[in-house]
Amino acid sequence: MxxxxxxxxxxxxxxxxxxxxxxxxxxxxxxxxxxxxxxxxxxxxxxxxxxxxxxxxxxxxxxxxxxxxxxxxxxxxxxxxxxxxxxxxxxxxxxxxxxxxxxxxxxxxxxxxxxxxxxxxxxxxxxxAPNMSVGVNVTMKLLEMAAKALSTGYDIEVIESHHRHKVDAPSGTALKMGEVIAGALGRDLKECAVYAREGVTGERDPSTIGFATIRGGDIVGDHTVLFAGTGERIEITHRSASxxxxxxxxxxxxxxxxxxxxxxxxxxxxxxxx
The missing domain is CATH 3.40.50.720 (NAD(P)-binding Rossmann-like Domain)
Known part of the structure; x- marks a missing residue:
């Protein structure tokens, strides 16, 4: 047969x-x-x-x-x-x-x-999507939940690391994370994002979402969102190994x-x- x-x-x-x-x-x-x-x-x-x-x-x-x-x-x-x-x-x-x-x-x-x-x-x-990883997108959902719960009293920073060959910064994933967080807070990322700090910048505006970019070696992709409050910090991190x-x-x-x-x-x- x-x-x-x-x-x-x-x-x-x-x-x-x-x-x-x-x-x-x-x-x-x-x-x-x-x-x-x-x-x-x-x-x-x-x-x-x-x-x-x-x-x-x-x-x-x-x-x-x-x-x-x-x-x-x-x-x-x-x-x-x-x-x-x-x-x-x-x-x-x-x-x-x-x-x-x-x-x-x-x-x-x-x-x-x-x-x-x-x-x-x-x-x-x-x-x-800027990132097709299932884990990254579940992380996005967690960020949405966290942003709603931590909407006041917490400064938000997005830190991303990629390999030396990546040509755009911040990464599309980092920007999407920022968009998800801003949306959960009722903000427009275009109006509240801070992409660079240098020199005398003054005190941090609590309504902003900051971004930091690292490029080096063969890092596939690491993303951390820091919610920094008074007396505590919450970090939500996703790391790609492959x-x-x-x-x-x-x-x-x-x-x-x-x-x-x-x-x-x-x-x-x-x-x-x-």
Missing amino acids: ATKTTTPQHQVAVAGATGRMGHMLIEAIRAADDCQLAGALDVPASPAIGNDAAAFLGVASGVPVVADIRTGLARAKVLIDFTRPEGTMAHLAACRELGLHAVIGTTGFSDDQKARIAEIARDIAIVM RATYAQGSLRAVRFLAGRTSGLYDMFDVLGLR
Whole structure:
């Protein structure tokens, strides 16, 4: 009797396929029974163009790394993108044209780019979050609860650390933490955030949310929010030891998008944390 075979439900393309995050995503997709690697994109200058996308694992996936966006997306139903804002915007335009969903982990978007993404989400379904880690998003929920309970008498500081190669600061995750806290306090982060302190700054404004950024070595990603009161401090910390957590969260987002036609979602939607 022949063994029954089934086609994996989710046909997934990966942008930035030869980067550190791209490799984690490809490995996670290949390990998932319900997902199949269907496309691999990278910049034209990448030396891996034309090579098998899973060659780094010592196996053949049958999916070459390509620079042409439409070629890379031709067999996919959803794109996972952890690249740069300019690249992501080009990828999203193609997704809209081809009817693909998207999971976006890219950070550093401008307000205009965010507005454009919201517009594109009228036609396709998008999960966009600055951090796809399940643990980070549970931490966000804890911060929301803490901010409401500690709304007076506590100074709030966000401290984040990342590897030396990260190009934006503060991290998208740190900014999202600030947005969650500000929202819980009924504030606008744009009006209360303090991103730098130097020289004679005067006393701390208790209505502000401060940010501190550390860059060095190969730190995957550490985030701590400090609630400093009189006589006590509360610290809520998340530390990432591996990008594998981002990959697993991304696949949960892929599954969440199945059956949806349009809309802009985040990991709170994916994890049911609303």
